Amino acid sequence: GAGVSQTPSNKVTEKGKYVELRCDPISGHTALYWYRQSLGQGPEFLIYFQGTGAADDSGLPNDRFFAVRPEGSVSTLKIQRTERGDSAVYLCASSLTGTGFYEQYFGPGTRLTVT
Amino acid sequence: QQPVQSPQAVILREGEDAVINCSSSKALYSVHWYRQKHGEAPIFLMILLKGGEQKGHDKISASFNEKKQQSSLYLTASQLSYSGTYFCGTANSGGSNYKLTFGKGTLLTVNP
Numbered sequence: 001g002a003g004v005s006q007t008p009s010n011k012v013t014e015k016g017k018y019v020e021l022r023c024d025p026i027s028g029h030t031a032l033y034w035y036r037q038s039l040g041q042g043p044e045f046l047i048y049f050q051g052t053g054a055a056d057d058s059g060l061p062n063d064r065f066f067a068v069r070p071e072g073s074v075s076t077l078k079i080q081r082t083e084r085g086d087s088a089v090y091l092c093a094s095s096l097t098g099t100g101f102y103e104q105y106f107g108p109g110t111r112l113t114v115t
Numbered sequence: 116q117q118p119v120q121s122p123q124a125v126i127l128r129e130g131e132d133a134v135i136n137c138s139s140s141k142a143l144y145s146v147h148w149y150r151q152k153h154g155e156a157p158i159f160l161m162i163l164l165k166g167g168e169q170k171g172h173d174k175i176s177a178s179f180n181e182k183k184q185q186s187s188l189y190l191t192a193s194q195l196s197y198s199g200t201y202f203c204g205t206a207n208s209g210g211s212n213y214k215l216t217f218g219k220g221t222l223l224t225v226n227p
Binding site: 031033040041042048055059098099101102103106108 | 149
């Protein structure tokens with residue numbers, strides 16, 4: 001079956017611009033997660049959706065970051081006024097439901113470069 | 116809060132064995148193991164759950180010591196395809212056990 005997909009695979013933007021990153025989870029998975037991975041580090045939790053609602057956004061670094069999942073499937077991570085420090089790979093993952101009992105399947109990520 | 120992985124890197128010849136360790140300072144609900152090749156998505160390998168249940172690949176084994184909050188991943192008779200960075204992700208006991216906190220990874224290189 002189809003895995004988690006993310007678009008675009010690469011995004012280069014200028015400092016101060018707005019970007020949107022898209023995630024399409026595995027069909028039937030109600031839980032969706034965004035992580036950020038910097039070079040040489042493990043993924044870092046950003047936000048968790050159960051269905052349409054953001055159940056935990058404690059990992060978002062500041063109010064320039066926002067994510068939505070309006071119909072409980074596709075999610076968009078939005079970053080306003082991008083900074084060079086936002087450069088990283090943004091990973092999306094989905095799981096059957098949101099408990100540590102279920103495995104999370106990751107997408108290939110979007111590599112964001114802020115120049 | 117981030118789990119500590121050891122070793123940071125290991126180099127093997129094909130057919131050799133390796134053990135990767137993951138240690139947390141918090142009470143754990145589950146430990147999730149992933150392998151990531153350069154430029155690719157992390158691939159799920161195993162979950163070890165509090166209480167002893169395991170889910171994952173037949174050819175990879177792991178252990179979970181709940182009291183010590185430690186997990187180990189055992190790679191036996193390594194193949195070239197095992198090369199990559201291995202991450203453990205820990206889910207803490209309590210209401211937020213959906214949230215995985217990852218270690219910094221262990222780089223495994225398998226040479227012919």
